[in-house]
Amino acid sequence: MDTFEILKKLTETPGPSGNEGGIAHVIAELWQPYVDSVTVDRVGSLIAVRNGQGKAPRQRLLLAAHMDEIGLMVRQIVSHNGYGFLRVTNVGGVDIRQIYAQQVVVHGRQELPGVLGCLPPSMLPEEKQNKPYDYEDLVVDVGLPAEEVEKLVSVGDFVSFRQPLHQLLGKRVAGKSLDNRASVTAVTLCLHYLAQRTHTWDIIAVATAQEETRLLGAYTSAFSQRPDAAVAIDVTFGKGPGVNDANAFELGGGPTIDWGPNVHPGMYRALKEAADAIELPVHTATHSRYSGTDAFGLQIAREGIPTGLVGIPLRYMHTMVETADLTDIERTGRLLAEFITRLDDKFLESLAAGMMEEK
Amino acid sequence: MNELIKKLTEAYGPAGFEDQVRDLIQPEVAPYADEIKVDALGNLIVHKKGDGSGLKVMIAAHMDEIGVMVTHITKEGYVRFTNIGGVYPRTLHGNRVRFADGTIGIISTEPLADRNKVNSLDKHFIDVGATSSEDCPVKVGDAAGFWREFAVLGSRLVAKSMDDRIGCVVAIEALKRLKETPHDVYFVFSVQEEVGTRGAQTAANALNPDVGIALDVTLTGDTPEARPMAVSLGKGTAIKVKDTGMIAHAGLVKLMRQRAEEAGIPYQMEVLEGGTTDARPMQIANAGCAAGCISIPCRYVHSQSEMVDGNDVENSVRLLVEILSKPIAL
CATH class of the missing domain: 3.40.630.10 (Zn peptidases)
Known part of the structure; x- marks a missing residue:
């Protein structure tokens, strides 16, 4: 498996929150060879099940x-000198400072290439010259006359960013939506590794929908699948100039295993033991309450689900140049596979017993 | 309709x-x-x-x-209140609320030096016509909604x-x-x-x-x-x-x-x-x-x-x- 090629295909496929049909299709094709069933649920999450080799009924882990x-959405069509321009709003946590002068694709009646433009600073009113643009100043220019735009685009159409994945020198890659296609790549690698190994538990691999807006797919898939345990995989903050605190991690230094009230301590320990068993470097990330990931929804579904969280270090999160290290993505896949092969029918008991031990 | x-x-x-x-x-x-x-x-x-x-x-x-809820009644019979849902202070002064039993109250506000500004919610009060806390017809915890009649303005409907x-x-x-x-x-x-x-x-x-x-x-x-x-x-x-x-x-x-x-x-x-x-x-x-x-x-x-x-x-x-x-x- 070529990690770069998988990541490239995944990051370059549009899939803003609420419009995941296209990316779900690509992921379904990638996962198909390794799983026994693939479905899309009522909110758009892709749910793939790989049966374990244990005796039925088997225990089930949800990944x-x-x-x-993140993306944009058309909120108004305005015309200027006969040309049509689109005013947009954010879908998910878009940083307005990062989107000016980016290329986009407008998902209208057909796909329209466009750019995010604005008046040059010298032509703006003085009070705006040294400030970031706001949504009132920015427009998407698709280069077409207003009447054409009116025919092809309507308010509510999605707009996705367009950026090819770049391989930097070494193992670093930069592009858009590594948050969270890096993790989808890691799950793909994990499934590939599992195909060559033995595991007793069933694996429910879920590519969740609408995490960036409300963790929708995590809550709903955990409810519908009712797994015995779950692991969320998401990006975490990478160290870099000016980013050096204890909760940022070196690119290429290995994935994080997360700790705090949002994860089950037994899941943390089991992931850590799996990493140690294969001498895979990992770091502990801590969250004092909300992890900002799918783990938050998974943990409280139904009667509660023992949940773990694994992170892939990423610089420049929520920009078009999100940067990660391919090695960390591959290690995350290996870590998950190792963790899964170690799961046995005593695992849930050991989690429960661990909670009763005197610390 | x-x-x-x-x-x-x-x-x-x-x-x-x-x-x-x-x-x-x-x-x-x-x-x-x-x-x-x-x-x-x-x-x-x-x-x-x-x-x-x-x-x-x-x-x-x-x-x-949306509405308001009584939090405190002063000795003089004025009613202090908190919001139920998204109540904007600028919509309050001079308006009327109605309680479950039909009691009507007038909302007013403490004086403000700058008349172009709006007081925060906690500086508003309701006057239900009481003269003291004893004869005040509403009590702490009572909820009120805004009160205004429905009106038809051509095809536009207001309420x-x-x-x-x-x-x-x-x-x-x-x-x-x-x-x-x-x-x-x-x-x-x-x-x-x-x-x-x-x-x-x-x-x-x-x-x-x-x-x-x-x-x-x-x-x-x-x-x-x-x-x-x-x-x-x-x-x-x-x-x-x-x-x-x-x-x-x-x-x-x-x-x-x-x-x-x-x-x-x-x-x-x-x-x-x-x-x-x-x-x-x-x-x-x-x-x-x-x-x-x-x-x-x-x-x-x-x-x-x-x-x-x-x-x-x-x-x-x-x-x-x-x-x-x-x-x-x-």
């Missing part, structure tokens, strides 16, 4: 990696 | 205190329902059975309105609590006109939307619908210096794509649009940048459902004079009936 990405 | 709008908008029903509204809706829907119940939170759930070939559809229109009694009216009218449906339809007149879409959440948990459609008001961009928004009063019902609480199911949005076009119903596509509706909890309840919202464009939302256009209301009813009377393929 959640969200497939949606 | 105006008579029903008048009756419902003039009713008392701050969030958590919806019983008077529920008592008015119940006789309206009873002749058309296969089954009616009130759940533990107070949602009124009206079931219209399908022919077994369709989906389970939940329609939600909230009965509650307090159009948000969301107009949604209730759309639901009632659609139920009345819906002769046959393939779907198991549950019209939920929900409680506590204004304090966190709480009634629709429990109703959706209980009903577990395949499709959830909220009926609620949305903002417009057609008043002087309004924040740009491509929705205007009188230009049709609004099909929501996104608000700050949820992104509607793409397939459901497409279907709504298709039904509107087939039937020649004027519609507008809505992207709302402030607020959300009962569609939000429906979307995430249980294993999730295909959620969307038919919106009624409304000016001056959360004031005592919320304005809608009667044609938009009619078109919203027509669209809902079109959707419910035909198969839904998502």
